[in-house]
Amino acid sequence: MSDKSKPKSTKPSPLDQLKAAKSKDSSDDEPKLSGAEGVKLNSNFLRGTIAEELADDSAGFSSDNGMLLKHHGSYQQDDRDRRAEAKKAGVPGGKYFSFMVRTAIPGGRITSDQFLEHLKLGQTLGDGTLRLTTRQGIQLHGVLKSNLKAAIRRINEVQLTTLAACGDVRRNLMCNPAPYKNDPVYDKLQELAEDLAAELKPNTTAYHEIWLTDSETGEKTNVAPASETKTKDTEPLYGKTYLPRKFKLGVALPGDNSADVYSQDVGFLAVCEDFDIVGYNVLVGGGFGVTPSASKTYAAIAMPMAFIPVSDTNTPAIDVAKAVLKVQRDFGNRSDRKTARLKYLVRNWGLEKFTKKVEEYLGHDLQAPRPMEVIDYNDALGWNEQGDGRWFYGLFIENGRIKDAGDVNLMTALTEICKTMAPPMRITPHQNLIFCDLSDDDRERLEGILVHHGVVLTDDISTTRRWSMACPALPMCGLAVTESERMLPTIMDEMERELTSLGLGDEVFTTRMTGCPNGCSRPYNADIGLVGKTKGKYTIFLGGRRQGDRLNWVFKDLVPEDEVVSTLLPVFRQFRDDRQTNETFGDFCHRLGKDALAT
Known part of the structure; x- marks a missing residue:
């Protein structure tokens, strides 16, 4: 990146400041904190100098602000296919920078108006495509820095957010997407996913200040540098340095583990009796990130920690999720980001010690997990009865990529469906899309639009x-x-x-x-x-x-x-x-x- 992209300062770096502050109390044998911890500590609740750099005319952000930017839902990227071209053209930094913007959508539930706005953003501010993610969110790719604020603002204008879609915080909540109606089990799973998303979100007002205030005329957002702002922000759940690494959660059923709860830091596997949820087995310590050159890293499946009964509210599940998060916040590895996920803390301590610490934070003992295993995974594709006399249709979208290419104009087809039929929609953990609340008459109409635009129907996709x-x-x-x-x-x-x-x-x-x-x-x-x-x-x-x-x-x-x-x-x-x-x-x-x- 060009020097112009980096804020000029003679002050010590955040990590140097953090090391200096700790040196009086730390022994030589105490692990050194990673650089990311210093950046977060000195960011004034994720502000950094993002606002200042957003207002300059450089193509990208400094590395510190790029790290903070993830917590706001965006990754700085460059087109690696064009690096040689960029270098030859003398582009500053030798790269064509752009941004991925990710929308967090708990359980993948989204309206046609919200989806239509993302389609428009992909065509006008992105690279002409849209991508459904493996965590039931949406990604825009190719957003230029000059369009970044407009993209995030417009996502918020349709009552969605990019906050905490990335970064060292709880990520998008995953949940079984099948929209079975009048089914207390599926309804309660979605409700829990939405409640967890709301209760575990970051508290900082930096997101609103940077992205959602002032006009879009190009004038600088009214946010002072982190070193000058006397903010009243507090993060009672996360603290000033947030979590050591990402924190993923999912909710599922033994008969439908489409949310892949064993891959999550924390999973809630519903225990059902008489067609209703009586509680959840809480799973902890899943995670798949691996560094092949570091034998200390590994993929892990979550382990059952406890059973929690629930009644009319999701409070017990939320309390346990918060307790697990706090234990990870206070004891997770902040010196080595390669081993900072919850899975390493659980296995280094052992499940028994970890559970006792969670109980300590909760203030009461937990019940032992109930014997249970998952037995199926419902991809919810094709035509399915909802249970209320209507239908839902799951459309296969290869690798989640929505675009118009050649004879297959998927983006145009989805735009027409959103405008003319406006069905509620769900994004699946396998990057597919479900259209909900369809009548018998809608079935032929929906398929007609898809076929007219060259989209292959789900029934014509091979099982492989x-x-x-x-x-x-x-x-x-x-x-x-x-x-x-x-x-x-x-x-x-x-x-x-x-x-x-x-x-x-x-x-x-x-x-x-x-x-x-x-x-x-x-x-x-x-x-x-x-x-x-x-x-x-x-x-x-x-x-x-x-x-x-x-x-x-x-x-x-x-x-x-x-x-x-x-x-x-x-x-x-x-x-x-x-x-x-x-x-x-x-x-x-x-x-x-x-x-x-x-x-």
């Missing part, structure tokens, strides 16, 4: 492709080492052909690909995980399962992208020939193990 998903990866993600979203469709084309020829075309199993080991598309509990390892090569993981409650394991490392399917083909054949009755592909691989599978 239906259960696949990928993260964005290249060209915008700075962490990606391989392709993902742009590569998986090609791999699925080949996999479809081979499975069909083997008579396995109707087999249900998850295939998830990421461009790096951070695992944004949750590859580590899938039947097949494809994880970018180095340029053009992937690690193949096998043995997870669709229900999401089991980690997979490395089958083969450093597989070239054009050899992924051929590497899997002997395993598919062995599965066809040696499977047990009704055994799934993931269960087959898990039962045999790596040594017994074809090589």
Whole structure:
């Protein structure tokens, strides 16, 4: 980034100030805090100097403000496909900077008007596309710095927010998206997701001051630098330095783990009796981020910590969530961000010690978790009865990318549906879209709009492709080492052909690909995980399962992208020939193990 993008100051850096403040009380053996902790501490509740840099004419933000910006729901990125072009053109910093803006949508529930505004933003302020995320949110890509405030403001004008969609705070709450009506279980799951999102949100007013005040005429937002502002902000839940790392939560059912609760820092798995929720098993310590060069990092499945009964309110669940968050806030690793997630604290302490600390923060003991296992995952695609005489339709959207390209004009089709039919909508954890409250007459009308614009209907999508998903990866993600979203469709084309020829075309199993080991598309509990390892090569993981409650394991490392399917083909054949009755592909691989599978 050019020097012009960085605030000029002779003051010590935030980390230097933090170290100086702690040096009198710290021993030489005490772990040093990471630089991010100093930035947050000195940010005046996430303000930093974002407002000042937002008003200058540079293309990007300084690294400190870029880190703070994540808490406001945006990542600074650059187009890695164009780096050589940018360098040749003499672009400051040698990069074409832009921003990803992420909207947090608890449980993926969104109105047509809200969705339509995002479609407009993608076309006018973004790169012409929209992306549905694996956490049921929406991402705009390619937003220029000069348009960043307008994009965030317009999202808020339709009663949504980007606050805490990223950063060291609770992330978007995930929940089963199927809109079954008059069903107290699904209604209560969505209610809990929304209540948790509201109760665990950051308290800072910096977001409103920076993005939602003043006109959009280009004048500077009226926010003083962090060093000069005497703010009255308080963060009773988070404190001045917020959390050591991201904090993910999800709510689900044993019969429908579409929210993938075992992948979350905290999961609530509903316990039902007589078709109603009587309580939740609370799961703790899930998380999939891995750094291959650091053996201390690993993917982890959440473990059952306790059962909490609920009655007319969600207060018990909210109280437990807050207690777990506070324990992570006070005891999570703030010196090494690679091992700062809750999963490391839970395993370093042991579940018993961790549970006792949560009880201490709660002020009472917790019940032991009830015996339970997940048994299914409902992707909610195709036509389904809602239970109130109406229908919902789940549309498959490959890897969540909404765009107009060639003969497939998905963005135009969705725009027409939002304008003319205006159905309530849900975003699914598999990056798909559900249209709700449809009448019998609406069914033909909806399909007609989609077909007219070249959109393939869900029933015409192969089972193989239906259960696949990928993260964005290249060209915008700075962490990606391989392709993902742009590569998986090609791999699925080949996999479809081979499975069909083997008579396995109707087999249900998850295939998830990421461009790096951070695992944004949750590859580590899938039947097949494809994880970018180095340029053009992937690690193949096998043995997870669709229900999401089991980690997979490395089958083969450093597989070239054009050899992924051929590497899997002997395993598919062995599965066809040696499977047990009704055994799934993931269960087959898990039962045999790596040594017994074809090589």
